Structure formats: C-alpha cells, structure tokens
Amino acid sequence: MTSPATDADFLLRLDEIIAAHKGREGPLLPILHDLQAEWGYVPEEAQPVLAEALGMTRAEVHGVVSFYHDFRDHPHGRHVLRLCRAEACQSMGAEALADEVRAALGIDWHETTPDGRLTLEPVFCLGLCACAPSAQMGERLIGRASLAKVQKLVAEAGA
Numbered sequence: 001m002t003s004p005a006t007d008a009d010f011l012l013r014l015d016e017i018i019a020a021h022k023g024r025e026g027p028l029l030p031i032l033h034d035l036q037a038e039w040g041y042v043p044e045e046a047q048p049v050l051a052e053a054l055g056m057t058r059a060e061v062h063g064v065v066s067f068y069h070d071f072r073d074h075p076h077g078r079h080v081l082r083l084c085r086a087e088a089c090q091s092m093g094a095e096a097l098a099d100e101v102r103a104a105l106g107i108d109w110h111e112t113t114p115d116g117r118l119t120l121e122p123v124f125c126l127g128l129c130a131c132a133p134s135a136q137m138g139e140r141l142i143g144r145a146s147l148a149k150v151q152k153l154v155a156e157a158g159a
Helices: 008-021 028-039 046-054 058-067 087-091 094-105 147-156
Strands: 079-084 118-123 135-137 140-142
Touching (some): 008 028, 008 046, 079 094, 079 147, 094 147
Parallel strands (some): 079 118
16 A cells, blocks of 8 residues: 555545635635544644645644644544643543553553544543543533443444
8 A cells, every 4th residue: 555645546635625715814724624524633744744734833733633633643543532731620530431441441551442433532621521521522521430331432323
C-alpha cells in the first residue's frame, strides 16, 4: 500500500479540499473538518501541504489539530470512546475508571480494538464537571460514569 503522501488520488483530493476553502477568511478549521470527514482523521501527510498552501508553519497546523479533541491525526475504529481526563473528573475517580476501561477493552489510549470497532481516546473536559467522571461515545454523554455504564454504552453502540 502506498503512503497517502505519494498517492495521486490523495493529493488530488487534498488539493480540492484546500481550494474549496482557501479564499475564505479563516480557512484552516473548515479544511480540517473536511479532511476529517473525507478520511476519518487528519492525515499527518496532509499537514505540511496545508501549512504551505495557507502560509502557515507545520507547527501551527499541528497545534490546531492536536488542540481540538474532535480532530484526530491517526485512523480510529468505527466508534470512539472518550474518557474525560480533566481535573474535576480526576478528583472523582477518573483514573481508576480509565484503568478499568482499558483493562476491560484490552487496549490503551489511542488504540483500537483488534476488530476495528472501538478506539479509546482521552479528552480534557466534556463539560459534565458536576457529574464527574464523564465519558462520551458519538453524541452520547454519560455522567457519573462507571465501568458498568461505559460497558453498556459500548454495547448499545454495537462496538
């Protein structure tokens, strides 16, 4: 399999996405959203091309990709389970919950289950601080998360 950076179809589609937004004010976020929609993540190989096209540094583009938790820079499973790692959740047992979930799923942060169904990602604040610890899968949020609640969420998603 060729690297996306050398794949002509990849480069053509990347150029099309950039061209569709380049004339806009603040085109970076719309382009990143389109890249994520196209490939399910923002390929690392796209970042220097995007930086050059927008007159930015690679570090600036990477900084935006890594800052927003909705952007991923690596492929993921069909479902993404996010566990909050922020301070409020930590104070309410998020670390122990994360250990239990990682053990139950048999994967670590940023890894995907062998069947490709589920990727586990840390997130820093889901906005449910009063109901800590919290988790998210797709658009579904759960507060006062426990291993049982997370397992139910995973099962309901078919992951």
